[in-house]
Amino acid sequence: MRISRLVMTSTRWAFNTRQWEPTVSDWVKASQCIQSEEKERIGKFVFKKDAKSSMIGRLMLRKMLHRRTKIPYADIKLGRTEKGKPYLMNNTPEGCEKLSFNVSHHGDYVVLAAETFTDVGIDVMKLETPVGANSISDFFHTMRRQFTQDEWVYIKSGKTEQDQLGNFYRLWCLKESYVKALGVGIGFEVKRLNFLIKSDLPSVGQTIDTTQLEVDGQFTIHWTFEETLLDNHCIAVAETSSNPVKNPFFEVLTFNQLLEDSNPLSDPDQKYGEEFIKKPERPKLQR
Ligand code: COA
Ligand code: MG
Secondary structure: OHHHHHHHHEEEEEEEOOOOOOOHHHHHHHHHOOOHHHHHHHHOOOOHHHHHHHHHHHHHHHHHHHHHHOOOHHHOOEEEOOOOOEEEOOOOOOOOOOOEEEEEEEOOEEEEEEEOOOOEEEEEEEOOOOOOOOOHHHHHHHOHHHOOHHHHHHHHOOOOHHHHHHHHHHHHHHHHHHHHHHOOOOOOOHHHEEEEOOOOOOOOOOEEOOOEEEEOOEEOOOOEEEEEEEOOEEEEEEEOOOOOOOOOOOEEOOHHHHHOOOOOOOOOOHHHHHHHHOOOOOOOOOO
């Protein structure tokens, strides 16, 4: 029963962009599979790392939508809400009326979560010292207004600075996953959210859903948060359901798998691929 629900309703995918070194021809092929306005947006990124993450996010969305809705690949039309959240513009086939999906990218991974019956938001964060921060305590100071007093107690309960940073990112992901499920984006006062941590993060590959949420001091019962560690990245998935799937498995896809069943939306654009290859991988200071 649990397995059939997982297959029918939940998708959890991940892609490692650090290990992916696209050739000109890979990049041209990928660019043919996304809408022209997205191709243009991605072309403007200065660094390969950002372009790769955004491209993979789009390819993940299109693959998942084609698979779930059976809409022909090239006919899938994604729009963005005023706040930037991608949504499906096509008429939704029966059974897919409530399909909800979201992607996130940070560090080495792009991740996607999709659900058939519940709203969903996802966030991933690499557990590393933030680029440009002088020290972890300075970084925490800058972020002091984003977390409640109880959340700071949890963050500071870590024995070492690295543990504290792990706790910080855990809460960060939880907050972002909720904000992203709502689709409200920047401007939401995340200090209104108080996450109640009930257990440690699971070991790599396992998922827990014990964390609870108060919004403006009110306990919420219709939200569930799945938390997973993938290598040294934490992932939170927020769902409007009090009965989620247990231990959803993040399937790590390859580039070929992402393009399986795809169909080009446009003619090959060799220049686009050549411009990508010339970009630097990432800013010099970034790991
Ligand atoms: N709601 C949900 N998803 C959105 C979105 C929105 N309003 N706007 C964009 N997205 C999707 C897109 O697919 C986007 O990918 P793209 O940029 O390649 O198109 C993806 O989410 C980006 O997610 P992520 O990689 O996790 O980026 P982010 O964490 O930098 O941005 C947003 C998250 C988009 C919600 C952004 O509005 C934001 O930064 N909010 C900050 C809220 C905050 O104060 N957080 C502090 C937590 S302590
Ligand atoms: Mg994020």
